[in-house]
Amino acid sequence: MIGPLFYPFILVAGALQAIGVTMNAALRGALVNPWLAAAVSFLPIVFVFVAMLAIRPVPLPTRDDLAGMPWWAPLGGIAGAVAVFGGLLFVDKVGAGAFNGLLITANLLTSLAIDHFGWLGMPKHRAGKARIAGAGLMVAGIVLIAAF
Structure with a gap:
C-alpha cells in the first residue's frame, strides 16, 4: 500500500515539472549554450541523489539483482533528459501550456501502449474504450491549447 x-x-x-521546464528555459537564456544549461540543470539532481545515497546506503543491489536487470533499465535517465532538453530549447517558443500539453499527451499515449501490450516488463492493462476516449480528449485538449 x-x-x-x-x-x-x-x-x-x-x-513542478511544468515550473521546472520554464526555469530551464530561463537558464538556457542566461547561459546561452543549451548543453551547458542542461549540465547545470542536472548538477543539483546528482548532488541530492548522491547525498541521499550517502545518508541511506541500504539496500544495495546484489550481483543477482544486477545480473537480472534488463539492459535498457539504466537508460531511463536519458529518456527523461530528452524531455528536459526539449524544454530548454522549445518551451519559450511554443509556450509552457503547449509544451507541457504535448509532453504530457505524448507521455499518456505512450503509457497506454505500454500498459496495453505489457512492454518494458509492465503488467498488462487493457486499453478499453474509456481509456481510448480519455486519450482522445487529451489530444483534443492539446490541439485547442496549441492552436489558441
Whole structure:
C-alpha cells in the first residue's frame, strides 16, 4: 500500500515539472549554450541523489539483482533528459501550456501502449474504450491549447 499521499505527490510532481521546464528555459537564456544549461540543470539532481545515497546506503543491489536487470533499465535517465532538453530549447517558443500539453499527451499515449501490450516488463492493462476516449480528449485538449 502506498498511502494517502500517493496522488497528491504525483500532482505536485507534475506541477513542478511544468515550473521546472520554464526555469530551464530561463537558464538556457542566461547561459546561452543549451548543453551547458542542461549540465547545470542536472548538477543539483546528482548532488541530492548522491547525498541521499550517502545518508541511506541500504539496500544495495546484489550481483543477482544486477545480473537480472534488463539492459535498457539504466537508460531511463536519458529518456527523461530528452524531455528536459526539449524544454530548454522549445518551451519559450511554443509556450509552457503547449509544451507541457504535448509532453504530457505524448507521455499518456505512450503509457497506454505500454500498459496495453505489457512492454518494458509492465503488467498488462487493457486499453478499453474509456481509456481510448480519455486519450482522445487529451489530444483534443492539446490541439485547442496549441492552436489558441
